Amino acid sequence: MEPEYLYNRLTVHFLEQLQNQKISSMVRKSIQPYKELMSYYSCAMMEVEMKFKVLSEELSMRDDRNPIESIRTRLKTPQSIREKMVRKGYPLTVESIEENLHDIAGVRVICSFPSDIYTLAEALLKQDDVRMIEKKDYIKHPKANGYRSLHLIVEIPIFLHDHKKTMKVEVQLRTISMDWWASLEQTIRYKKDLPDSDFIEKELNECAEMGAAMDARMERLYGMVWEGNRDL
Ligand code: 0O2
Numbered sequence: 001m002e003p004e005y006l007y008n009r010l011t012v013h014f015l016e017q018l019q020n021q022k023i024s025s026m027v028r029k030s031i032q033p034y035k036e037l038m039s040y041y042s043c044a045m046m047e048v049e050m051k052f053k054v055l056s057e058e059l060s061m062r063d064d065r066n067p068i069e070s071i072r073t074r075l076k077t078p079q080s081i082r083e084k085m086v087r088k089g090y091p092l093t094v095e096s097i098e099e100n101l102h103d104i105a106g107v108r109v110i111c112s113f114p115s116d117i118y119t120l121a122e123a124l125l126k127q128d129d130v131r132m133i134e135k136k137d138y139i140k141h142p143k144a145n146g147y148r149s150l151h152l153i154v155e156i157p158i159f160l161h162d163h164k165k166t167m168k169v170e171v172q173l174r175t176i177s178m179d180w181w182a183s184l185e186q187t188i189r190y191k192k193d194l195p196d197s198d199f200i201e202k203e204l205n206e207c208a209e210m211g212a213a214m215d216a217r218m219e220r221l222y223g224m225v226w227e228g229n230r231d232l
């Protein structure tokens with residue numbers, strides 16, 4: 001049997017066993033390729049986070065305010081990786097995880113105003129070691145439930161001791177109010193197997209609209225106060 005094939009099978013076994021929290025010692029030894037991949041994602045995530053920290057430092061200096069309220073990072077859990085691979089019908093191998101899942105490393109950037117989202121996205125995408133793979137603008141085109149954020153899948157290099165590797169990272173940019181909505185909507189309903197409810201759907205959608213309206217008003221106020229543009 002090919003060692004690579006064996007590794008892959010064992011990783012599958014690892015992911016399956018993980019769900020039951022029964023990891024045999026043999027499976028433990030087999031998880032090296034999976035652990036390596038996760039560590040590369042972790043490095044890529046740190047790189048992207050640092051890029052935003054640098055932008056935050058520079059833009060704070062330039063504009064006398066920080067366009068970034070906070071940055072959060074997360075690596076997808078093995079359970080969540082397994083669930084998505086199975087749901088999408090991809091083979092459960094380390095190679096397939098790397099090829100098919102683009103959101104294992106996630107960086108969420110919470111911005112002050114909607115325009116900051118686009119300023120930051122543009123600044124990131126202009127960098128010559130960043131390549132955009134995909135863009136989903138759920139702000140200009142909110143999801144039916146009201147979800148808003150700008151999603152970017154970017155590819156960036158990470159420099160290891162003897163080689164360079166290119167990794168994908170999902171970047172989600174949103175305002176405080178978009179984040180507040182997404183966070184509470186996740187608590188209430190997102191990906192929960194709940195029966196359809198027109199009432200809940202309508203309420204959540206209305207809250208999302210209110211959030212968007214507040215964002216627009218706050219941005220307008222900011223423009224009036226700081227830029228002296230009273231006709232905004
Ligand atoms: P978490 O907790 O962030 O890890 P899929 O992953 O198959 O659902 P796709 O096309 O890969 O869909 O990704 P999509 O829809 O562009 O964005 C997925 C991520 O965006 C989710 O990641 C959430 O973080 C966020 N998201 C998208 N839609 C919603 C929504 O309706 N409500 C909330 N609260 N968040 C949303 P994960 O992995 O599902 O979750």
